[in-house]
Amino acid sequence: MRVTTSSAAVRHLLAIVLALLLAGCGGSIGGGAGGGDGDGDGDGGGEDTASDEPLKVGVITGLTGAYVSLGEEQRNGAELAVKLLDGKAGDRPIEVIVRDDQLKPEAALREAQSLVQEEKVDFLTGCVSAATTLAVNQVAKEAGVPYIGTCQTEQLNRPPHFSPDITYHLAPATSLNVTAASPWICENLGSKLFLLMPDYAYGHEQNAAYRAAAGDAGCEIVGTAWFPLGTTDFNPYIPRVENSGADVVVFGGAGRDQVNFLRQANQFGLRDNLEIFLNIEDLTFDEELGFRLVEGTHAMAHFYWTIEDQGVQDYVEAYEQEHGRPPGGYSVFLYNALNLIAEQVAQGNDTPEEFREAMEGLEFSYAQGPEVMRECDHQALAPVYILEGLGADEAEERGGSADHGFREIIETIPANEEYAPTCEEVQEEFAPATPKPSS
Amino acid sequence: MEQLTSQIALGLVSGALLVLLALGLNLIFGMLEFINFSHGALYMVGAYVAAYVLGAVGNFWIALILVPIIMAMIGAALERTLIRPMYPRNQVDALLLTFGLTYVIIEGVRMIAGSGGRSVAGPEELAFQVSLGFGRPLPAYLLFVVVVVGLVVLGLWLFLNRTNVGLIVRGGIRDHIMIRALGVRFDRYRIVVFAVGVAVAGLAGVLTGPITGVYPEMGADILILAFVVVVVGGMGSFWGSVVSGLLIGLIVAITTLYASIYAGIVPFLLMILVMTFRPRGLLGTT
Numbered sequence: 138m139r140v141t142t143s144s145a146a147v148r149h150l151l152a153i154v155l156a157l158l159l160a161g162c163g164g165s166i167g168g169g170a171g172g173g174d175g176d177g178d179g180d181g182g183g184e185d186t187a188s189d190e191p192l193k194v195g196v197i198t199g200l201t202g203a204y205v206s207l208g209e210e211q212r213n214g215a216e217l218a219v220k221l222l223d224g225k226a227g228d229r230p231i232e233v234i235v236r237d238d239q240l241k242p243e244a245a246l247r248e249a250q251s252l253v254q255e256e257k258v259d260f261l262t263g264c265v266s267a268a269t270t271l272a273v274n275q276v277a278k279e280a281g282v283p284y285i286g287t288c289q290t291e292q293l294n295r296p297p298h299f300s301p302d303i304t305y306h307l308a309p310a311t312s313l314n315v316t317a318a319s320p321w322i323c324e325n326l327g328s329k330l331f332l333l334m335p336d337y338a339y340g341h342e343q344n345a346a347y348r349a350a351a352g353d354a355g356c357e358i359v360g361t362a363w364f365p366l367g368t369t370d371f372n373p374y375i376p377r378v379e380n381s382g383a384d385v386v387v388f389g390g391a392g393r394d395q396v397n398f399l400r401q402a403n404q405f406g407l408r409d410n411l412e413i414f415l416n417i418e419d420l421t422f423d424e425e426l427g428f429r430l431v432e433g434t435h436a437m438a439h440f441y442w443t444i445e446d447q448g449v450q451d452y453v454e455a456y457e458q459e460h461g462r463p464p465g466g467y468s469v470f471l472y473n474a475l476n477l478i479a480e481q482v483a484q485g486n487d488t489p490e491e492f493r494e495a496m497e498g499l500e501f502s503y504a505q506g507p508e509v510m511r512e513c514d515h516q517a518l519a520p521v522y523i524l525e526g527l528g529a530d531e532a533e534e535r536g537g538s539a540d541h542g543f544r545e546i547i548e549t550i551p552a553n554e555e556y557a558p559t560c561e562e563v564q565e566e567f568a569p570a571t572p573k574p575s576s
Numbered sequence: 577m578e579q580l581t582s583q584i585a586l587g588l589v590s591g592a593l594l595v596l597l598a599l600g601l602n603l604i605f606g607m608l609e610f611i612n613f614s615h616g617a618l619y620m621v622g623a624y625v626a627a628y629v630l631g632a633v634g635n636f637w638i639a640l641i642l643v644p645i646i647m648a649m650i651g652a653a654l655e656r657t658l659i660r661p662m663y664p665r666n667q668v669d670a671l672l673l674t675f676g677l678t679y680v681i682i683e684g685v686r687m688i689a690g691s692g693g694r695s696v697a698g699p700e701e702l703a704f705q706v707s708l709g710f711g712r713p714l715p716a717y718l719l720f721v722v723v724v725v726g727l728v729v730l731g732l733w734l735f736l737n738r739t740n741v742g743l744i745v746r747g748g749i750r751d752h753i754m755i756r757a758l759g760v761r762f763d764r765y766r767i768v769v770f771a772v773g774v775a776v777a778g779l780a781g782v783l784t785g786p787i788t789g790v791y792p793e794m795g796a797d798i799l800i801l802a803f804v805v806v807v808v809g810g811m812g813s814f815w816g817s818v819v820s821g822l823l824i825g826l827i828v829a830i831t832t833l834y835a836s837i838y839a840g841i842v843p844f845l846l847m848i849l850v851m852t853f854r855p856r857g858l859l860g861t862t
Contacts (some may be wrong), residue, residue, distance in 0.1 A: 201843075205691050336837055362832070365840030368786045369798055370590050373829035374836070376582040376712055393693060397788050404715040404787075406705060425693050425789060448784065 140341055146552045191232040192482050194475065195252035197273050198263040198287075202240035203367045204392040205267040206421035207467040211287065214468030215263070217452075217459055218475035221272070227483030233475070234258065234550035238269045240366075245269035249276035259487065259522050262474040264288040265467065267311075267338040278303050283489050285477070289314070289417070291342040291558075291567045301565070302489050305471050305496060305515045307477075309439060310557060311339060312346035317521040317556040319347065319354035321548055326412040326435060327384025329359045333374060333398070334389040336363040342567070343389040343416055359383045368394055371401045385412040396425045399434065408433055418524060421463035423541045431526035431542035438522050440466035440505055443536070452504035462541060464504075473503045495523070508552065513560035521556075522533035523548035582711030583829045591825020593784060597798060598817040599732060599803035600776035607736075607745045607769045610659065611667055613674035616799030617681035618774050622647045622781025623790040624685060627696050635784075636699035640724075643782045644775040651774025655767045657694050663766075678796070685792045693791030694708035728776065729818055735772070736814065745769055766808040777846045804843045808850045810860020820858055 196215050196438070200210035210237050219231050234256055238245035245264075252258045253276060261277050264270035267290035274293060277284035278300045285305045286293045293299065293306050322330070334340035334348055344361050351358050360381045362374055368390075379385050386407070388398055395415065402413065418436035442453045442463035452472060456464040464472075479486070486495040497512040508519040524544035527537065537543025550556075602613045612618075625646055629639040658677065663672040698717045705713040736742040748755040748762040755762050781790075788794065805824055809816030823842045831839045850857060 167719060209691065336840065362836040363839075364836065368840075369794070369797055370593075370828075372586045372718070372787075372833040373583060376579050376586070376834055377836070379712065380579050392790075393791060396693065396695075400789060401787065404698075404717065405712075421692070425695060427695060572720075 156310040165406050174434060189228055189230065190227045192226045192479070192487075193232045193234065193256060193260075194232055194478060195249070195256060195258035195261045195278075196235045196263040196471065197248050197252070197261065197269070198235070198471075199239050199246055199265040199269070200235075200237035203394065204265040205547075206392060206424075207419060207465075208237070210419070210421055210465045210468035211263055211265065211471040212466065213456070213460060214471035215475050217456060217468070218472045218479070220459075221455055222476070222479050225484075226479035229482060231475070231479060235263075238264070238266075238273075240266050240269065242268050242272040243273040246276060249273045253277075253280040253282055253573075258282060259482075260285070260478050262287060263471060264558075267292065267342070274298055274300075274304055281489055283492050285474040287467070287474060287504070288338060289342075291346070292338070294516050295563050295565065295567050297566065299514060301515070302493055305510065305519045307473055309519065309521070311342035312349065312518055313516070313518075313557045314437055314439070314521050315343060315346035316350045317550045317553070318523060319350040319356065321523055321550070322385060322387070322414055322435075323351070323354040323356035326414060328356050329381075329383045329385070330356055331359055331378050331381045331383035331386045332361040332389065333378060333386055334361060334363055335366050335394060337366050340389050343387075347387065364390065364394070366394065369397055372405075374398075375402065375405045375407060379410065383411065385414055387414045387416055389416045391417045391419070392422060393572060395422050395427075396430075399426060399430045403430055418465060418544070419467055420541050421467075422465075422511045423544070424462075425541060428527075428529040428532060428537070428539060428542045431544065432528040434526045436524045436526070436544065438466055438524055438544075439519055440464075440469045441522055441544060443546060444506060444522070446502075446506045448504050449506065462538075469504045473501075473505060473508075476503045477501065508523040511554065511557070514558075514563040516557055516563075518552040518554060518557060520552050521550040522546050523550070577768070578711055579833065580830070583833045584826060585708060585711050585714060586718075587826035587829030588822055589714070589722055589825070590829060591822035592722045593780060593787075594597065594798075594801060594805050595818050596725050596728060596780040596783070597802040597820030598775060598809070598821050599729065599778070599814070600773045601802050602806045602809070602812065602814070602817045603776065604770060604773040605806070606814070607742065607749070608663070608766060609667070609749055610662070610770075611671050611674070612773070613671055613799075614661075614677040614681060615674075615773075615777055615802065616795030616797075617678040618647065618651070618795070619777040619781045619784075619798070620685065620790070620792065620795035621650070621681060622778030623696070623785045623794060624689060624781075625696055625778065626782040626785050627790050630696060630785075640779075640782055644779045645780025647781075648771040648775035650772040650778075652767050654774070655770040658768075659770060660763070682792050682796070689792075691792060693794075695789045695790045696785030698786030717786060721787075724779075724783060728779065732772075732776070733814065741765055741768060773786055801843060804847050807856060808843075808847050810857025813857060813859045813861070816859035817858050823858075 194532050198211040215233050219233055226230055236248035238248055260283050262285040264286055265288050270286045270288050270290055270293055274284050283303055285307055287308050289308050289311050291311045332344055348358055362377055413434045415436035418438040423431055453463050481492055481495050484493050494508050499510045501508055506520055508517050510517055525547045527543050527545055532543030604610055604612045622643055626639045629642055636750045660674055702716040702720055704716050705810045706716050706719055707713040744760055744765050752762055809820030827842050828839050831842045
């Protein structure tokens with residue numbers, strides 16, 4: 138089995154190089170180039186009168202790539218919000234245009250530009266990755282279109298990205314959740330933490346946040362290991378975690394990374410010796426995990442479908458009717474974003490200036506419990522929930538299902554500005570303790 | 577030290593799966609001089625077929641036998657319809673065809689099975705850990721995977737060297753008129769080689785399911801690494817793929833231990849080194 142024609146070898150090599158290049162471009166294969174999924178819930182009627190000109194909201198999210206399940210949740214949340222609003226913000230029909238950023242900043246940039254220039258959207262929202270949100274925000278700033286970020290990041294609310302006229306952040310700043318949850322972790326799970334983090338902005342933000350919070354919370358960080366986004370093989374990480382002397386491994390990855398890690402950790406019996414704490418939880422991950430892998434893990438979340446709150450329960454009910462299962466937390470960000478926009482536009486706050494004035498310090502409650510939009514950095518402050526995964530026996534009595542398991546809310550940490558970076562701190566550019574990776 | 581030995585063992589396990597994927601790719605390339613870019617997508621299809629077979633019969637062992645057979649038939653059908661017209665054309669055409677095919681397959685699977693992944697249960701019989709006498713105990717399933725890969729490597733080697741298939745196909749690629757004039761039904765041999773390559777990809781899919789679950793993009797993620805393995809080992813070199821697959825698994829595992837932040841790029845650094853100083857690959861001939 139050898140190639141012996143030397144003349145052909147060079148051509149083969151060129152072809153392979155081409156193949157690798159193509160593979161690089163298509164790394165997270167799927168979706169058409171545009172990925173446009175125009176969804177006109179509004180009827181886009183007469184444009185001559187200002188009052189019934191459609192309110193156009195561009196949603197940019199990851200519909201292909203490692204976080205596809207979160208992206209689809211976000212689309213569902215936005216579409217459901219429009220449906221429950223009867224497709225109208227006051228008199229104006231709402232038109233939601235969903236685009237796929239493929240989890241890549243350059244695609245996010247392209248889609249945002251297209252939404253702003255061709256679709257002439259009034260608002261932008263959506264994101265599942267810290268990498269893409271900054272790209273969308275950049276376009277929004279240049280175009281003067283308000284943008285509501287819906288993924289965890291430390292950088293959106295700070296210079297050079299933050300623009301007080303444009304930028305809003307509904308998802309928590311990464312350190313906000315970490316600071317809120319660290320004391321609970323250290324007190325209840327163990328005092329030696331090992332951080333297993335995705336090697337991109339969000340992972341580095343978590344690493345910095347845990348290292349900053351650990352001391353006050355009574356914890357020690359015994360090590361950090363990095364894995365590339367989209368890792369399928371976590372096996373080589375297991376001995377490193379075990380030999381670190383940690384009591385708790387904090388896992389910072391989401392989506393398929395989380396599923397793969399928990400599946401492989403389970404094969405190695407990692408949970409027999411260590412507590413596993415998930416820095417991010419979403420029902421869509423649990424759907425792939427099932428009872429067996431959810432059981433015994435702890436997680437923090439900004440949402441779980443059992444939260445006792447009227448707004449939450451109304452949303453959960455509507456979502457279940459539409460999709461046959463409860464919503465995950467990432468759908469809620471978009472549901473909230475669409476409601477915020479629609480409500481303000483209905484009240485006549487439809488220019489960026491009026492919108493800003495109304496949003497700053499605004500207290501609101503849609504499907505995530507009571508929140509407040511902090512004035513200085515437009516960071517939404519919301520409660521943080523600690524969840525414990527239950528096994529099948531216990532869970533089934535409480536509405537859990539074999540499809541998505543069940544997590545019990547064992548602690549509610551109320552929204553508190555003290556967990557967020559201070560208004561002075563957010564005036565400075567975010568600088569993680571470790572060097573940022575080049576890609 | 578104990579940590580290092582654990583890491584080496586785990587590196588060989590990861591490497592074994594890479595070997596399997598690279599071998600199928602390299603078999604088709606080395607014998608047919610055809611770059612099958614859809615290899616990763618076919619591996620994914622194998623994993624999905626395994627998930628469905630498991631769902632239907634509930635027995636991993638049946639899936640392990642059945643899926644490669646089903647995939648071989650899919651491979652044969654593919655060769656007969658889409659691939660065969662590509663043989664006389666240049667390789668870039670073949671590359672573009674199979675690249676497009678990859679997208680079609682992935683989108684097709686999304687439409688049928690949804691874009692979310694699903695988990696695949698491994699065999700109950702192997703849900704325990706084995707102590708190797710060094711390092712930490714390893715899940716029995718992973719060791720089983722290594723054994724299966726070893727058997728497949730041996731089987732393929734015998735297939736290529738103890739039957740005349742290898743000889744005929746290689747001869748036919750050089751001069752297909754002569755080989756036909758000798759009364760050999762060359763097309764049949766070619767279809768067998770392609771089908772075997774696809775069956776090996778399918779087998780890799782079955783074995784991977786219980787480790788990572790199955791999802792539409794699983795082939796795209798790993799195909800790039802499989803190409804790196806083939807290039808590093810030497811294009812068309814059987815043992816080159818085996819050695820380089822294990823080597824890359826090992827290097828990634830050891831990097832994970834000491835400098836995990838670089839674990840994702842070391843295979844590519846190795847490829848650059850090999851391309852620079854030994855362009856024909858570790859065991860490749862010029």
